[in-house]
Amino acid sequence: MAPKSAMNDPNHYAYKYNSTEEKPKRIHILDSTLREGEQHPGITFTNKQRIQIAWMLDYFGVDQIEISPIISNDHKEATKTILKQGLKADIVAHVRALRADVDVAIDCDANWTATYLGISDIHLKDKLRITREDALERAVETVEYTKSHGLKMRFTMEDASRTEPQFLVKMCKAIEEAGVDRISITDTVGIMRPHGMYNLVKTVKDEVKIPLDVHCHNDIGFALANAFAGCDAGAEQIHTTIDGVGERTGIPPLAETAVALTYLYKSPNNFRLDMLMDLSRLIEQYTSIKPYDSKPIVGSSAYKHKAGTHLAAILRNPAAYEPISPKSVGNRRRIVFGELVGKTGASYLMSLLGLKVDSQNAKAVAAGLKSLRMGDLLDIPLEDRFERKIINDSSKTGSE
Numbered sequence: 001m002a003p004k005s006a007m008n009d010p011n012h013y014a015y016k017y018n019s020t021e022e023k024p025k026r027i028h029i030l031d032s033t034l035r036e037g038e039q040h041p042g043i044t045f046t047n048k049q050r051i052q053i054a055w056m057l058d059y060f061g062v063d064q065i066e067i068s069p070i071i072s073n074d075h076k077e078a079t080k081t082i083l084k085q086g087l088k089a090d091i092v093a094h095v096r097a098l099r100a101d102v103d104v105a106i107d108c109d110a111n112w113t114a115t116y117l118g119i120s121d122i123h124l125k126d127k128l129r130i131t132r133e134d135a136l137e138r139a140v141e142t143v144e145y146t147k148s149h150g151l152k153m154r155f156t157m158e159d160a161s162r163t164e165p166q167f168l169v170k171m172c173k174a175i176e177e178a179g180v181d182r183i184s185i186t187d188t189v190g191i192m193r194p195h196g197m198y199n200l201v202k203t204v205k206d207e208v209k210i211p212l213d214v215h216c217h218n219d220i221g222f223a224l225a226n227a228f229a230g231c232d233a234g235a236e237q238i239h240t241t242i243d244g245v246g247e248r249t250g251i252p253p254l255a256e257t258a259v260a261l262t263y264l265y266k267s268p269n270n271f272r273l274d275m276l277m278d279l280s281r282l283i284e285q286y287t288s289i290k291p292y293d294s295k296p297i298v299g300s301s302a303y304k305h306k307a308g309t310h311l312a313a314i315l316r317n318p319a320a321y322e323p324i325s326p327k328s329v330g331n332r333r334r335i336v337f338g339e340l341v342g343k344t345g346a347s348y349l350m351s352l353l354g355l356k357v358d359s360q361n362a363k364a365v366a367a368g369l370k371s372l373r374m375g376d377l378l379d380i381p382l383e384d385r386f387e388r389k390i391i392n393d394s395s396k397t398g399s400e
């Protein structure tokens with residue numbers, strides 16, 4: 001029998017269905033807004049913005065922050081400055097499998113690098129124009145070179161999902177032996193379904209001991225689900241960006257990933273979820289890329305309630321139509337007045353306007369709004385006074 005407080009949580013049965021026999025494990029987040037994120041059309045940050053984003057991500061509680069010092073001198077300067085901030089998160093310098101690139105990371109005083117190399121046949125043949133043997137040699141050489149300089153290192157198997165499995169495993173084992181610290185398993189073109197991502201990660205996990213990252217692209221919309229399937233198969237870190245921005249359709253968004261880890265996977269963490277809205281706004285402010293309004297967690301409609309039956313319920317208890325409270329993620333609840341408002345919604349509108357509410361007039365207002373046939377007329381925040389943002393960890397309650 002669950003304790004009384006858990007039974008009072010309206011999500012109680014859902015969480016029971018979600019639970020597995022295994023104890024929830026800690027899954028880490030690497031945020032790549034400063035690397036993958038800058039590969040999104042329309043995004044180039046200034047160095048000041050890069051530094052502020054790094055500070056905010058660190059305060060939010062991500063475990064690693066990725067940036068590429070090899071893109072430009074500006075990026076190199078930003079990497080150096082961020083490394084000097086003394087942040088809690090590891091700063092990971094993303095470089096190609098080339099000595100000259102590793103030297104740039106060393107020059108920045110980096111203590112973590114991530115080296116990537118495309119290893120599918122199409123990447124080897126048409127992008128890099130090297131053989132599998134060359135790739136293996138280059139990978140091992142880069143690991144040995146990086147490790148001989150005392151750096152920690154991740155190696156990314158770029159296009160892993162389209163790589164011949166035996167060769168993928170061979171590469172992973174060879175670089176593990178050479179001393180690499182982590183391996184990133186990628187679905188670079190977003191072609192996997194969750195079951196496939198599970199199998200891919202499992203194939204590697206069965207053969208190596210070092211921790212695995214998952215880097216999943218969203219070309220068909222499965223990035224988030226695939227990343228979690230990869231974790232079910234043993235990966236321990238998910239790559240995200242703020243709002244999911246990245247090359248083409250991007251990778252899993254930080255907000256959905258962190259909320260899912262906390263509430264659905266019960267993964268122990270110290271994320272300051274109430275910063276999620278501010279993090280999203282930061283991107284909007286710096287790039288003019290606005291998250292679409294129905295975007296989970298941070299979208300402007302994520303906590304808007306419209307249909308009459310919904311309004312009637314949430315005016316009594318918002319948890320009736322909210323999985324987690326808007327306050328816990330820094331968003332705001334709003335209600336929409338218009339054609340669908342219904343009698344209870346109309347009563348509420350009348351009370352807000354200072355009108356005396358009686359059942360007959362409320363019905364008339366609801367009917368009047370419907371006959372206007374003008375759709376949504378107005379939306380306003382609900383319970384504004386309860387929703388000022390206070391940054392503290394106690395806001396992680398399931399409902400309010």
Ligand code: HCA
Nearest residue numbers: 116156158159184186188215
């Ligand atoms: C790239 C490729 C990459 C690398 C991912 C990683 C991918 O744009 O450089 O380093 O984990 O999607 O494979 O983003």
Ligand code: CU
Nearest residue numbers: 036188215247
């Ligand atoms: Cu990528």
